Amino acid sequence: xxxxxxxxxxxxxxxxxxxxxxxxxxxxxxxxxxxxxxxxxxxxxxxxxxxxxxxxxxxxxxxxxxxxxxxxxxxxxxxxxxxxxxxxxxxxxxxxxxxxxxxxxxxxxxxxxxxxxxxxxxxxxxxxxxxxxxxxxxxxxxxxxxxxxxxxxxxxxxxxxxxxxxxxxxxxxxxxxxxxxxxxxxxxxxxxxxxxxxxxxxxxxxxxxxxxxxxxxxxxxxxxxxxxxxxxxxxxxxxxxxxxxxxxxxxxxxxxxxxxxxxxxxxxxxxxxxxxxxxxxxxxxxxxxxxxxxxxxxxxxxxxxxxxxxxxxxxxxxxxxxxxxxxxxxxxxxxxxxxxxxxxxxxxxxxxxxxxxxxxxxxxxxxxxxxxxxxxxxxxxxxxxxxxxxxxxxxxxxxxxxxxxxxxxxxxxxxxxxxxxxxxxxxxxxxxxxxxxxxxxxxxxxxxxxxxxxxxxxxxxxxxxxxxxxxxxxxxxxxxxxxxxxxxxxxxxxxxxxxxxxxxxxxxxxxxxxxxxxxxxxxxxxxxxxxxxxxxxxxxxxxxxxxxxxxxxxxxxxxxxxxxxxxxxxxxxxxxxxxxxxxxxxxxxxxxxxxxxxxxxxxxxxxxxxxxxxxxxxxxxxxxxxxxxxxxxxxxxxxxxxxxxxxxxxxxxxxxxxxxxxxxxxxxxxxxxxxxxxxxxxxxxxxxxxxxxxxxxxxxxxxxxxxxxxxxxxxxxxxxxxxxxxxxxxxxxxxxxxxxxxxxxxxxxxxxxxxxxxxxxxxxxxxxxxxxxxxxxxxxxxxxxxxxxxxxxxxxxxxxxxxxxxxxx
Numbered sequence: 001x002x003x004x005x006x007x008x009x010x011x012x013x014x015x016x017x018x019x020x021x022x023x024x025x026x027x028x029x030x031x032x033x034x035x036x037x038x039x040x041x042x043x044x045x046x047x048x049x050x051x052x053x054x055x056x057x058x059x060x061x062x063x064x065x066x067x068x069x070x071x072x073x074x075x076x077x078x079x080x081x082x083x084x085x086x087x088x089x090x091x092x093x094x095x096x097x098x099x100x101x102x103x104x105x106x107x108x109x110x111x112x113x114x115x116x117x118x119x120x121x122x123x124x125x126x127x128x129x130x131x132x133x134x135x136x137x138x139x140x141x142x143x144x145x146x147x148x149x150x151x152x153x154x155x156x157x158x159x160x161x162x163x164x165x166x167x168x169x170x171x172x173x174x175x176x177x178x179x180x181x182x183x184x185x186x187x188x189x190x191x192x193x194x195x196x197x198x199x200x201x202x203x204x205x206x207x208x209x210x211x212x213x214x215x216x217x218x219x220x221x222x223x224x225x226x227x228x229x230x231x232x233x234x235x236x237x238x239x240x241x242x243x244x245x246x247x248x249x250x251x252x253x254x255x256x257x258x259x260x261x262x263x264x265x266x267x268x269x270x271x272x273x274x275x276x277x278x279x280x281x282x283x284x285x286x287x288x289x290x291x292x293x294x295x296x297x298x299x300x301x302x303x304x305x306x307x308x309x310x311x312x313x314x315x316x317x318x319x320x321x322x323x324x325x326x327x328x329x330x331x332x333x334x335x336x337x338x339x340x341x342x343x344x345x346x347x348x349x350x351x352x353x354x355x356x357x358x359x360x361x362x363x364x365x366x367x368x369x370x371x372x373x374x375x376x377x378x379x380x381x382x383x384x385x386x387x388x389x390x391x392x393x394x395x396x397x398x399x400x401x402x403x404x405x406x407x408x409x410x411x412x413x414x415x416x417x418x419x420x421x422x423x424x425x426x427x428x429x430x431x432x433x434x435x436x437x438x439x440x441x442x443x444x445x446x447x448x449x450x451x452x453x454x455x456x457x458x459x460x461x462x463x464x465x466x467x468x469x470x471x472x473x474x475x476x477x478x479x480x481x482x483x484x485x486x487x488x489x490x491x492x493x494x495x496x497x498x499x500x501x502x503x504x505x506x507x508x509x510x511x512x513x514x515x516x517x518x519x520x521x522x523x524x525x526x527x528x529x530x531x532x533x534x535x536x537x538x539x540x541x542x543x544x545x546x547x548x549x550x551x552x553x554x555x556x557x558x559x560x561x562x563x564x565x566x567x568x569x570x571x572x573x574x575x576x577x578x579x580x581x582x583x584x585x586x587x588x589x590x591x592x593x594x595x596x597x598x599x600x601x602x603x604x605x606x607x608x609x610x611x612x613x614x615x616x617x618x619x620x621x622x623x624x625x626x627x628x629x630x631x632x633x634x635x636x637x638x639x640x641x642x643x644x645x646x647x648x649x650x651x652x653x654x655x656x657x658x659x660x661x662x663x664x665x666x667x668x669x670x671x672x673x674x675x676x677x678x679x680x681x682x683x684x685x686x687x688x689x690x691x692x693x694x695x696x697x698x699x700x701x702x703x704x705x706x707x708x709x710x711x712x713x714x715x716x717x718x719x720x721x722x723x724x725x726x727x728x729x730x731x732x733x734x735x736x737x738x739x740x741x742x743x744x745x746x747x748x749x750x751x752x753x754x755x756x757x758x759x760x761x762x763x764x765x766x767x768x769x770x771x772x773x774x775x776x777x778x779x780x781x782x783x784x785x786x787x788x789x790x791x792x793x794x795x796x797x798x799x800x801x802x803x804x805x806x807x808x809x
Contacts, residue, residue: 030074030075030098030099031071031072031073031074031075031098031099032073032074032075032096032097032098032099032100032101032102033069033070033071033072033073033096033100033101033102034053034069034070034073034078034080034094034096034101034102034104035067035068035069035070035101035102035103035104036051036067036068036069036080036103036104036105036106037065037066037067037068037104037105037106038051038062038066038067038068038082038106038107038108039066039105039106039107039108040107040108040254041107041108041109044066044253044254045062045065045066046062046066046108047062047063047065047066048061048062049061049062049066049082049108050082051068051080051081051082052080052081052082053070053073053078053079053080053081053094054078054079054080054081054091055078055079056073056078058070058073058627059627060627060628061627061628063141065139069576071575071576072575073096074096075096075097075098076095076096077093077094077095077096078093078094078095078096079091079092079093079094080092080093080094080104080106082106082108090106090108090109092104092106132149132151132224134205134206134224134246134248135147135149135224135226135246136233136456136525136527136537137206137233137441137443137456137458137525138443138454138455138456138525138527139443139445139454140454140527141576142622142624142631143572143576143577143579143622143624144527144535144570144579145568145570145581146535146537146568146569146570146581146582146583147226147227147228147230147568147583147585148227148228148618148620148633148635148664149224149225149226149227150171150172150173150224150225150227150666150680151222151223151224151225152168152169152171152172152222152223152225153221153222154217154220154221154222154250156168156171156678156716157217157220158772158806159716159718159732159763159765159774160716160732160761160763160776161263161763161774161776161802161804162217163217163263163269163271163295163297163802164214164217165190165201165214165215165216165217165220165247166180166181166190166214168217168220168223169192169201169223169225169245170714170736171678171680171714171716172223172225172680172714173664173665173666173680173681173682173712173714174194174195174227174242174662174664174680174682174684174712175192175193175194175225175243175712176192176193176708176709176712176738176787177190177191177192177787178191178192178193178198178706178708178787178788178789178790178792178794179191179339179341179787179788179789179790179792179794180339180341180794181213181214181336181339181375182338182339182409182411183212183213183334183336183338183373183374183375183405183407183409183429184212184373184405184409184429185212185405185429185431185432185433185466185468185470186212186431186433186466186468187200187212188211188212188213188375188405188409189201189202189210189211189212189213189214189215190214191789192245193242193706193707193708193789194225194227194240194242194243194245195227195228195241195242195243195637195639195660195662195684196242196639196658196660196662196684196685196686196704196707196708197240197241197242197639197641197658197660197706197707198240198242198706198789199240199242199243199244199245200240200245201215201223201245201247202238202245203234203238203244203245203246203247204246204247204248204249204330204379204381205246205247205248205249205328205381206234206246207381207397207399207437207439208237208238208399208401208435208437208462208464209247209379209401210401210403210433210435210464211332211375211377211403212375212377212403212404212405212431212433213332213334213336213375213377213403213405214306214308214334214336214375215247216293216295216308216310216332218273218275218291218292218293218310218312219249219250219291219310219312219330220247220248220249220250221248221249221250221251222248223245223246223247223248224245224246224247224248225243225244225245225246226243226244226245226246227242227243227635227637227664228241228242228243228583228585228587228616228618228637228639229241229242229243229585229586229587229614229615229616229639230243230244230566230585230587231541231543231564231586231587231588231589231614232523232525232539232540232541232564232565232566232585232586232587233456233458233523233525233539233541233566235460235462235519235521235541235543236519236543236545236562236564236587236588236589236590236611237462237464237517237519237589237590239587239589240587241587241612241614241616241639241641241660242639242660249312249314249328249330250275250289250291250312250314251289251314251316251326251328252277252287252288252289252314252315252316252326253277253287253289254279254284254287255277255279256277256278256279257277257808257809258274258275258276258277258808258809259273259274259275259806259807259808259809260272260273260274260275260806260807260809261273261772261804261805261806261807262804262805262806263802263803263804264802264803264804265776265800265801265802265803266300266799266800266801266802267297267298267299267300267797267800268296268297268298268305269295269296269297269800269802270295270296270297271293271294271295271296271297272293272294272295273291273292273293274290274291274292274293275289275290275291276289276290277289280315285317285318285319286315286316286317286318287315287316287317288313288314288315289313289314289315290311290312290313290314291310291311291312292310292311292312293308293309293310293311294308294309294310295307295308295310299337299339299340299365300797300798300800301340301362301363301364301365302363302364302365303337303365303367303368303369304336304337304339304340304365304367304369305336305337305369305372306334306335306336306337307334307335307336308332308333308334308335308336309332309333309334310330310331310332310333311330311331312328312329312330312331313329314326314327314328314329315327321387322386322387323384323385323386323387324384324385325382325383325384325385326381326382326383326385327380327381327382327383328380328381328383329378329379329380329381330377330378330379331377331378332375332376332377332378333374333376334374334375334376334377335372335373335374335375335407336372336373336375337365337367337368337369337371337372337373338367338371338373338408338409338410338411339794340362340364340365340366340367340412340794340795341411341412341788341792341793341794342358342360342412342414342422342481342792342793343411343412343413343414343422343790343791343792344414344743344744344749344752344791344792344793345413345414345415345416345749345791346696346697346744346746346748346749346791347416347696347748347749348416348748348749349748349749349750350744350749350750350751350752351414351416351418351420352420352752353750353752354752354753355754355755355786355793358481358793359481359482360481360793360795361481361482361483362784362795364483366412366424366479366483367410367496368496368497370496370497370498371407371408371410371426371496371498371501372407372408373405373406373407373408373409373429374404374405374406374407375403375404375405375406376403376404376406377401377402377403377404378401378402379399379400379401379402380398380399380400380401381397381398381399382397382398382399383395383396383397383398384396384397388442391444391445391446392442392443392444392446393442393443393444394440394441394442395439395440395441395442395443396439396440396441397437397438397439397440397441398437398438399435399436399437399438399439400434400435400436400437401434401435402432402433402434402435403432403433403434404431404432404433405429405430405431405432406429406430406431407428407429408426408427408428408429408501409426409427409429410424410425410426410427410476411425412424412425412479413425415478419478419486420480421478421479421480421484421486422478422479422480422481423475423478424475424476424477424478424479425473425474425475425476426473426474426476426501426504426505427470427471427472427473427474427505427508428470428471428501428502428505429469429470430469430470430510431466431467431468431469431470432466432467433464433465433466434464434465434466435462435463435464435465436461436462436463437460437461437462437463438460438461439458439459439460439461440458440459440460441456441457441458442455442456442457442458443455443456443457444456444457451528451529451530452528452529453526453527453528453529454526454527455524455525455526455527456523456524456525457523457524458521458522458523458524459521459522459523460519460520460521460522460523461518461519461520461521462518462519462521463516463517463518463519464516464517464518465514465515465516466513466514466515466516467513467514468510468511468512468513468514469510469511469512470510471505471506471508471509471510472505472508472509472510472511472597472602472603473508473597474504474505474507474508475488476494476496476500476501476504477493477494509603510603511603513550513603514550514551514552515547515548515549515550515551516547516548516551517545517546517547517548517590518545518546518547519543519544519545519546519590520543520544520546521541521542521543521544522541522542523539523540523541523542524539524540525537525538525539525540525566526538526539532575533571533572533573533575534569534570534571534572535568535569535570535571535572536567536568536569536570537566537567537568537569537570537583538565538566538567539565539566539567540563540564540565540566541563541564541565542561542562542563542564543561543562543563543564543588543590544559544560544561545558545559545560545561545562545590545611546558546559547559547590560590560610560611562588562590562611562613564586564587564588565584565586566583566584566585566586567583567584568581568582568583568584569581569582569583576624577623577624577625578621578622578623578624578625579621579622579623579624580619580620580621581619581620581621581622582617582618582619582620583616583617583618584615584616584617585615585616585618586613586614586615586616587613587614587616588611588612588613588614589611589612589645590611591609591611591612591645591654609643609645609652609654610643610654611643612641612642612643612644612645613641613642613643614639614640614641614642615639615640616637616638616639617637617638618635618636618637618638619635619636620633620634620635620636621633621634621635626671629669629670629671630667630668630669630670630671631667631668631669632665632666632667632668633664633665633666634663634664634665635663635664636661636662636663637660637661637662637664638659638660638661638662639659639660639661640657640658640659640689641657641658641659641660642657643655644656644657644658644698646697646698646706653695653697653698655691655692655698656688656689656690656691656692656695656698656700657688657689657690657691658686658687658688658689658704659686659687659689660684660685660686660687660707661684661685661686662682662683662684662685663682663683664680664681664682664683665680665681665682666678666679666680666681667679667680673722674719674720674721674722674730675717675718675719676717676718676719677715677716677717678714678715678716678717678734679713679714679715679716680712680713680714680715681711681712681713682711682712683710683711684707684708684710685703685710686703686704686707687701687702687703687704688700688701688702688703688704693747693748694748695748696744696746696748696749696791699745699746699747699748702745702746702747703742703745705742705743705744705745705746705789705790705791706789706790707789708738708741708789709738709739709740709741709756710739711737711738711739712736712737712738712739713736713737713738714734714735714736715734715735715736716732716733716734716761717732717733717734718730718731718732718763719731719732720767728766728767728768729764729765729766730763730764730765730766730767731762731763731764731765732762732763732764732765733760733761733762733763734760734761734762735758735759735760735761736758736759737756737757737758737759738756738757739756740753740754740755740756741753741754741756741787741788741789742754743788743789743790743791743792743793744791749791752791754786754787754788754793755785755786757783757785757786758783759778759779759781759783759785760779760780760781761776761777761778761779761780762776762777762780763775763776763777769808770807770808770809771805771806771807771808772804772805772806772808773804773805773806774802774803774804774805775801775802775803775804776801776802776803776804777799777800777801777802778797778799778800778801778802779796779797779798779799779800780799781799782798782799783798784798
């Protein structure tokens with residue numbers, strides 16, 4: 001009896017499902033689409049404009065290229081409305097037919113400059129930029145891309161009063177700073193961990209942007225963190241297996257406008273910025289923009305400072321509808337002291353069990369303001385764009401950059417002798433890294449039968465020259481974590497002064513090392529619409545790597561060839577709203593030769609390496625809901641690396657395999673007018689799969705000491721009042737959580753763990769059409785916390801205040 005009833009109910013349930021499914025399918029088959037492009041009076045893309053289909057449930061916001069789309073619209077006649085406060089409302093009659101796409105091209109009666117002001121001061125923020133021309137080197141929406149990436153916008157950086165590049169990346173799930181910019185030659189920029197592997201911010205506008213110092217956020221339009229090994233499109237010399245950091249700079253736009261701002265705050269912070277944009281001719285074909293910043297700041301410790309001057313002029317020239325040019329430059333003058341870090345020993349059992357046992361006095365920098373290092377940097381990018389036809393475009397790019405290290409660099413390394421002290425090592429740098437890159441890209445958008453193809457075919461030439469000069473390393477004296485100095489020779493003491501250090505280094509010959517390497521590459525990538533909802537990506541790159549190593553030594557010359565494939569599948573169960581994806585991505589590194597020193601700091605020569613290889617498999621889902629007001633990505637990945645090269649301040653070694661598995665989730669939402677939320681969570685499990693138990697760098701079965709915390713959480717929410725007595729006032733609140741971080745976990749040394757931490761930040765601001773006033777508090781609870789990797793302990797800032805004022809014109 002019960003079984004019979006269950007069978008009848010099940011049959012009824014199946015019949016209902018059938019009718020629901022067929023009804024839904026019929027509705028979808030009888031619906032139509034509306035696609036359109038909106039431009040401004042000066043024929044620029046109208047990004048961020050609200051578009052409403054009157055008397056319907058449909059509304060959306062234009063993409064960065066001015067396009068919008070409505071899908072599954074019932075047949076009928078509608079009124080498309082675009083309204084901007086203070087401007088004439090634009091309405092257009094639209095007829096939607098079953099199974100047909102209605103295309104529109106509309107023009108606003110405002111300029112691009114006026115539009116930017118309206119979008120910034122009056123409209124709701126979109127949850128996530130839907131399109132990037134850099135991630136896939138194609139104009140591909142996020143919901144169409146089977147790769148995961150995150151974006152930090154300049155708007156978020158203003159809300160958070162970001163004065164250094166590193167803090168901006170706290171808004172990205174799965175990335176964590178390992179240590180500060182040291183300024184040393186070759187790799188003096190800040191280090192991060194991403195999906196269990198170290199990385200640096202060394203790509204600008206998709207091209208090489210190497211630096212030995214710190215990047216300035218003044219010229220940053222947005223930061224794209226592209227997840228996974230991306231050697232196929234970005235080459236072997238710049239990528240990390242966990243991903244890469246691509247900085248997109250500000251470009252000239254059609255109109256006059258700009259902003260002047262001043263920030264001041266704790267620890268002697270003073271920062272002034274200028275952003276000015278203007279046409280240079282009556283026809284507005286030549287556009288000029290300059291961004292500049294000057295900043296001075298002390299550290300939170302007893303000594304230490306940073307002073308920088310930055311300027312970034314750029315100019316664009318639109319010859320005609322087919323041909324245009326863009327020239328961007330960045331000039332940076334920076335002087336700073338080496339940030340305070342302690343290196344724990346890597347060769348013997350640890351002298352300290354934990355932070356309490358170490359008893360680190362973080363009020364001390366163990367340094368002097370007299371011993372600074374300068375990191376001047378220059379970069380130039382020249383771009384020519386040519387529209388070959390309605391289906392093909394050409395882009396030719398030239399890039400040149402130099403980054404220098406001139407001055408004193410030091411590190412404090414565990415003596416491992418049972419005396420519970422550290423050796424203070426120092427050198428006087430004189431080095432330079434110079435890069436040249438030439439790219440040629442052809443992009444196409446065409447159909448083969450009913451299948452849409454978006455293709456990029458590219459060629460890339462990359463050259464790097466590194467000169468290491470200056471002195472060798474010398475030990476100045478020993479010291480404890482509490483700041484007690486122990487002289488090596490009491491009868492001839494050493495001090496933190498220029499004269500004392502120079503006298504000591506006079507007996508330490510420098511490396512006088514010059515290296516040169518080049519990569520010749522070709523790549524192709526095709527995104528194929530098998531159906532309107534099913535996308536397939538196939539990409540391949542070939543790299544020929546030619547290194548001379550030390551140009552004075554022919555024995556370390558090396559030539560290698562490597563292939564890097566990439567595949568992806570993406571299916572949209574709900575078109576442009578929900579997607580499931582899977583990808584296979586490959587990365588490889590033709591590692592440049594390195595300078596090696598022995599344990600006494602004496603130069604021992606150079607070393608070359610075989611290529612490293614990484615393979616990632618990833619599955620996930622992306623959502624883009626409520627007219628772009630909520631986007632989310634969830635994914636699981638596994639990355640396997642072979643022939644791994646690891647390095648420390650003195651030497652490098654190669655061998656072993658590593659594996660990184662992880663889960664990531666990010667959410668970007670603007671659920672109601674005035675409110676925006678950014679949130680993310682990541683979990684990473686990394687392990688050395690094949691290694692040597694006697695080698696702390698490749699200790700089999702252990703978590704690598706560059707992998708960072710297993711768990712990371714980020715959150716930032718902002719609410720701006722748009723009416724009433726509090727109109728234009730806003731509040732922001734958020735923070736970061738990092739689980740404990742084992743900076744050493746080896747059978748040789750034992751284990752040293754940095755504790756977990758939670759940091760809260762907040763802001764109160766008034767943001768009107770012409771000016772902005774803000775007050776920010778970082779590390780509200782004054783939490784003592786540390787970052788670190790490769791056995792380093794890097795104390796972070798206590799509570800700090802920043803007050804800012806900006807005038808917009």
